[in-house]
Amino acid sequence: xxxxxxxxxxxxxxxxxxxxxxxxxxxxxxxxxxxxxxxxxxxxxxxxxxxxxxxxxxxxxxxxxxxxxxxxxxxxxxxxxxxxxxxxxxxxxxxxxxxxxxxxxxxxxxxxxxxxxxxxxxxxxxxxxxxxxxxxxxxxxxxxxxxxxxxxxxxxxxxxxxxxxxxxxxxxxxxxxxxxxxxxxxxxxxxxxxxxxxxxxxxxxxxxxxxxxxxxxxxxxxxxxxxxxxxxxxxxxxxxxxxxxxxxxxxxxxxxxxxxxxxxxxxxxxxxxxxxxxxxxxxxxxxxxxxxxxxxxxxxxxxxxxxxxxxxxxxxxxxxxxxxxxxxxxxxxxxxxxxxxxxxxxxxxxxxxxxxxxxxxxxxxxxxxxxxxxxxxxxxxxxxxxxxxxxxxxxxxxxxxx
Amino acid sequence: xxxxxxxxxxxxxxxxxxxxxxxxxxxxxxxxxxxxxxxxxxxxxxxxxxxxxxxxxxxxxxxxxxxxxxxxxxxxxxxxxxxxxxxxxxxxxxxxxxxxxxxxxxxxxxxxxxxxxxxxxxxxxxxxxxxxxxxxxxxxxxxxxxxxxxxxxxxxxxxxxxxxxxxxxxxxxxxxxxxxxxxxxxxxxxxxxxxxxxxxxxxxxxxxxxxxxxxxxxxxxxxxxxxxxxxxxxxxxxxxxxxxxxxxxxxxxxxxxxxxxxxxxxxxxxxxxxxxxxxxxxxxxxxxxxxxxxxx
Numbered sequence: 001x002x003x004x005x006x007x008x009x010x011x012x013x014x015x016x017x018x019x020x021x022x023x024x025x026x027x028x029x030x031x032x033x034x035x036x037x038x039x040x041x042x043x044x045x046x047x048x049x050x051x052x053x054x055x056x057x058x059x060x061x062x063x064x065x066x067x068x069x070x071x072x073x074x075x076x077x078x079x080x081x082x083x084x085x086x087x088x089x090x091x092x093x094x095x096x097x098x099x100x101x102x103x104x105x106x107x108x109x110x111x112x113x114x115x116x117x118x119x120x121x122x123x124x125x126x127x128x129x130x131x132x133x134x135x136x137x138x139x140x141x142x143x144x145x146x147x148x149x150x151x152x153x154x155x156x157x158x159x160x161x162x163x164x165x166x167x168x169x170x171x172x173x174x175x176x177x178x179x180x181x182x183x184x185x186x187x188x189x190x191x192x193x194x195x196x197x198x199x200x201x202x203x204x205x206x207x208x209x210x211x212x213x214x215x216x217x218x219x220x221x222x223x224x225x226x227x228x229x230x231x232x233x234x235x236x237x238x239x240x241x242x243x244x245x246x247x248x249x250x251x252x253x254x255x256x257x258x259x260x261x262x263x264x265x266x267x268x269x270x271x272x273x274x275x276x277x278x279x280x281x282x283x284x285x286x287x288x289x290x291x292x293x294x295x296x297x298x299x300x301x302x303x304x305x306x307x308x309x310x311x312x313x314x315x316x317x318x319x320x321x322x323x324x325x326x327x328x329x330x331x332x333x334x335x336x337x338x339x340x341x342x343x344x345x346x347x348x349x350x351x352x353x354x355x356x357x358x359x360x361x362x363x364x365x366x367x368x369x370x371x372x373x374x375x376x377x378x379x380x381x382x383x384x385x386x387x388x389x390x391x392x393x394x395x396x397x398x399x400x401x402x
Numbered sequence: 403x404x405x406x407x408x409x410x411x412x413x414x415x416x417x418x419x420x421x422x423x424x425x426x427x428x429x430x431x432x433x434x435x436x437x438x439x440x441x442x443x444x445x446x447x448x449x450x451x452x453x454x455x456x457x458x459x460x461x462x463x464x465x466x467x468x469x470x471x472x473x474x475x476x477x478x479x480x481x482x483x484x485x486x487x488x489x490x491x492x493x494x495x496x497x498x499x500x501x502x503x504x505x506x507x508x509x510x511x512x513x514x515x516x517x518x519x520x521x522x523x524x525x526x527x528x529x530x531x532x533x534x535x536x537x538x539x540x541x542x543x544x545x546x547x548x549x550x551x552x553x554x555x556x557x558x559x560x561x562x563x564x565x566x567x568x569x570x571x572x573x574x575x576x577x578x579x580x581x582x583x584x585x586x587x588x589x590x591x592x593x594x595x596x597x598x599x600x601x602x603x604x605x606x607x608x609x610x611x612x613x614x615x616x617x618x619x620x621x622x623x624x625x626x627x628x629x630x631x632x633x634x635x636x637x638x639x640x641x642x643x644x645x646x647x648x649x650x651x652x653x654x655x656x657x658x659x660x661x662x663x664x665x666x667x668x669x670x671x672x673x674x675x676x677x678x679x680x681x682x683x684x685x686x687x688x689x690x691x692x693x694x695x696x697x698x
Contacts, residue, residue, distance in 0.1 A: 001473070001502045013496055017488060204483035208544065211450040211477050212500040214469075377452060 006213050010221020011228065014196065018229045027188065028233060035241045038177060043250030050078045053120050056095055058086040059106030061131050068127035069105075075155055081123060171254040175341040176314055178264040179334055181237060183307045186271050186333070187300070189230035190279040194296050196222055197283025197372065206376050215373035223276045223368075227269075234268050256341065263337040270357050271333030275303065277364035284368075284375035285383045295382065306331035310338060317342035326353050329360035403427050404449070404552055404583055409458035411444055411607070418444045419455065420607035426583045426600070428551070431574060433598035433615075434587040435688075437696055441607040442587040443480055446556050449585075450477050462552070473501045476550035480557045480587075482541050486530035490521055490540050493529060498547045508547070515543045519573070535566055542573060553577060555586035559593060571597055595619075595688040603695055610695045619685040626684055627657040627668055631676040638675030642668060654680070 001009075018024050053073070057065045066083045073081040084101065086092050092104025092111050104111040105124055116124070130151045137147040197219075200206040209218055238261045245251040282296035309331045313322040317339050325331035326339060332353045339345040367389075374391035375383050404426040411419040419441045426432040436442050447453040449460055451472045460467045485493055491512055498508035516525045519539045521532075529537055538561070545553060553574075559567050574584055574597070588594050594601060595615055602612040611618050627645065631638070634653040639645075644663025649656040659665060665683055672678050686694070 006500070009496075009499055016492075017485070021487065199485075203486055204479060204481040205485055206483065207452060207479040207481070208477060208483045208497065209500070210452050211475070212473050212497070 003217055006217045007221040007224065010213070010218055011225035014222055014225025015229055018192070018226060024229070031184070031233075031237060032240065035181075035237055036244055038251070039241050039245040040248050040250040043248055050080060051119075052080045052082055053102045053123070054082050054084065054100065055120075055124065056084045056086040056092050056101045056104040057106055058088055058092055058104065061128075062086075062106055064131040064134070065105055065127055068130050069123065071152065072123050072127045072130070076119065076123075079119065079123070166252070167254045170252045171256060171260070171341055172314065173251070174254060174257060174260055175338050177241075178238075178260055178337060179307075179310050179314070181234065182264050182268055182271065182334060182337070183303070183310070185230050185234050185268055186275050187303045189226055189272060190275040190299070190303070191292075191296065192226050192230075193223055193276045194279040194283035194286075194292055195289060196226060197280055198286045198289055198292055201283075201286075201376065201378075202288050210376060215376055216369045219280055219369055219372045223273075223280065227272050227276060230272060231265070231268060235265060238265065260337060260341055263340060267333040267337055270354070270361065273361045274329055274333070274357060274364050275299070277361070277368035278302075280368040281371045281385070284372045285385060285388060287378060287382065291382050302330050306334050310334035313338045317344035327356055329357045332357050403461075403463060404585070405461040405464075406445065406449070407459045407461065409445065409448060409455045409460075411441075411448065411453065411455045417607055419448075419458075421458070422604060422607060422609055423458075424602045424609060424612055426552070426585045428583050429578050429581050430583055430599045431578055431597060432583070432585040433594035433601040434585055434604070435589070435591060435594055435601065435692060436587075436604040440604050440696075442604065443556055444607075445604075446477075446554050446585075446587065449552075449554055450475060470502070474548060474550055474552075476545035476548065476553040476582075478541055478545045478553075478555045478558055480560075482537070484529045484537060484541060484544070487528050489526050489528055490516060490532065490543075491525040493540070494543050494547050497544045501548045503548060511547050511549075512543075515547045516540075519543055519569075534561070535563070538562065538566065539569075542570065546573070546577065549580070549582075551582060553582050553584045553586075555584065557588060558586050559588050559590055567593065591689040591692055592687070601688065603692060605696045611691070615688065616685070619688060619691060624658050624686075626686060627659065627665055628654045628680070628682045628684065629657065629668070629672050629678065630654045630680045631672060632679050633676065635676055638672065642671055644668070 055069055057069070062085060066085065069081045069083050073079050084095075086095070086104060086106070089104070089106060089109070089111065092101070092106065095101040096104050096111050096113055099113070102112070102120060103116060103124060105128070110116060110124055133151050134144075134147055137150065138144060142150075200209065242253065242257060242261065246253055278299050279296060282292065282299055285295040286292045306325070306328075309321055309325040312319070313325060313335045316322060322335060322339055322344070325335040326345065326349060336345070336350065336353055340350065371385065371388040374388040378388070378391075406422060406424050409419045409422045411417075422441065422445060424432075424434075434442055434445070444453060448455050449467075451467075451469065462468075462471045488496070491509075494512040494516060495505075495508045498511055499505065503511065513522070513525065516522050519542065521536060521539055521543070524532060524536065529540055532540065542558070545555070555574075558570055558574075562570060571593075574586070578584055598615055600613060601615050601618055603610050603618070611621065613621070626648070628651065629639070630653045636650060636653075636655045639647050639655045639657060642657070645657040645659050645668050647655060648658050657668060659668070669678070669681055672681065
């Protein structure tokens with residue numbers, strides 16, 4: 001049997017057994033539910049960003065206030081006031097109390113339940129100022145059209161120097177979503193590699209396996225098999241999410257959607273190749289599932305730290321965190337898609353980053369193969385990395401004798 | 403033919419094997435006995451390539467063993483090893499394919515072996531749902547599925563009830579009849595004596611006795627006389643000229659003849675003391691031999 005046939009055989013078992021496992025089905029179902037929710041719900045729940053206040057008016061100035069409130073509200077972005085005529089203050093109190101109105105205005109008073117808030121406060125006070133001012137000006141003999149221009153001049157035009165386009169915010173949302181997905185796949189499937197390694201040690205299957213195949217091929221088969229499952233699942237998530245979003249119109253997809261999706265998938269391949277080797281080391285150092293927690297903790301922190309670096313990069317794609325994280329193999333897979341989508345990184349830096357990750361993958365593979373070989377037959381208690389490395393040097397050597 | 407030549411292995415300061423040599427021929431059952439830590443598991447792991455000796459050599463069919471040879475060996479490790487959530491048949495087929503069998507061939511062989519050990523109907527169940535006895539059978543099936551020329555079994559009888567022991571012994575005999583060489587370790591010396599063609603006793607990584615079971619039994623110590631009188635009377639045997647009492651086994655007195663003494667004189671003495679119900683002359687049992695050689 002050739003090396004390749006052996007690796008394919010081992011990988012094939014991983015694929016079959018993972019897909020059949022209850023854990024895989026449950027996690028796939030839960031992830032899909034989240035993805036569909038993210039793709040559909042924004043469309044259903046969206047209120048176009050418009051905030052509408054319900055304000056009741058009563059008393060002598062109620063006509064004038066009813067006219068002014070919507071006009072003042074229209075000065076703001078995405079704010080509107082719905083006015084309701086009230087018989088008297090008592091009705092206002094009742095409706096505010098029951099929550100039907102945000103405020104009731106009249107007779108120089110504003111009735112609110114707890115407080116007015118800055119925006120509604122400004123709208124009501126400004127409307128009142130205009131009503132009072134108009135009465136005063138008309139009393140002083142000023143013509144109503146002149147009074148109108150004084151009290152309600154043409155709003156100033158807004159000139160944004162660096163406006164955030166809708167497409168840009170859509171793109172940010174998409175990339176963020178992709179990063180979360182990538183993070184989930186890397187840590188989830190990485191952990192599966194670790195638990196797969198320790199499962200074979202805990203059940204002692206590894207002793208039979210090592211009699212049939214060299215440790216490097218066993219490890220390669222495991223990593224590739226689990227990686228293929230993770231990759232197929234990721235592609236499925238991406239396709240289902242995007243198709244659903246496009247079909248339901250729940251999320252606006254920017255033009256660069258496919259490029260972002262391709263990057264997320266591509267970085268999964270590189271990121272998984274790197275992290276899975278490190279997770280395999282975590283698995284090889286443990287001899288029971290209970291010890292996995294402690295042997296993979298440093299790694300979990302590394303992935304989480306990289307995820308936070310990615311979040312930071314999302315807020316500031318050319319900041320110091322983004323700059324450094326680009327060239328660290330741990331964080332590059334999560335940070336690069338964000339920086340590329342933001343257009344904040346040159347092709348040269350991308351290539352350097354990819355090269356660093358590729359070199360790190362080779363290093364991680366060598367480390368994993370050696371620790372796996374050294375730790376595979378260490379079946380009792382947690383193993384120190386140094387000892388595993390030492391005994392891994394002589395290939396299939398177990399650390400302890402039976 | 404499996405040959406182990408002068409195997410030496412250390413773990414730190416501990417000498418696990420100290421120039422161990424032995425040979426197992428085709429169609430032979432070879433028992434491998436020794437105290438815990440004597441080096442049995444290490445030897446088996448070296449045969450399978452799971453550990454490498456500092457010195458010495460493993461030879462198969464007259465030449466150094468290769469990885470391909472080892473893939474063809476059947477192996478049952480001491481602590482067993484099956485994927486708990488994988489079905490019995492998938493598991494057996496997987497191990498068969500790791501040994502180099504094609505998919506179709508492995509599937510056919512897997513079904514056949516599970517059928518033959520009585521697990522045919524349960525072959526589609528995850529191993530964790532099988533009883534311990536059935537898991538043990540499944541383990542054996544994994545070792546046998548490729549019809550190996552060499553079968554290495556580390557403590558195959560531990561944890562088996564008498565029915566299970568007989569079943570496993572039957573399977574081993576059947577394999578041997580087809581020309582397989584079997585080497586197995588066990589602490590059940592009466593079983594080893596009954597089952598094995600040859601036996602090797604090791605102590606502290608060294609062979610202390612090896613060869614055909616009967617020959618090994620005769621090779622050491624002196625023959626014993628076991629005599630029973632009606633009524634279970636035993637006091638007659640004290641202070642006999644030419645023999646000394648070394649123990650008692652039920653109603654039987656166990657005696658060792660001194661150099662040059664005649665067993666018939668002991669029989670005469672017994673007959674004078676009462677009615678002789680049984681009188682046997684035997685080589686020491688493997689158990690007795692084992693106690694003697696590992697404590698000396």
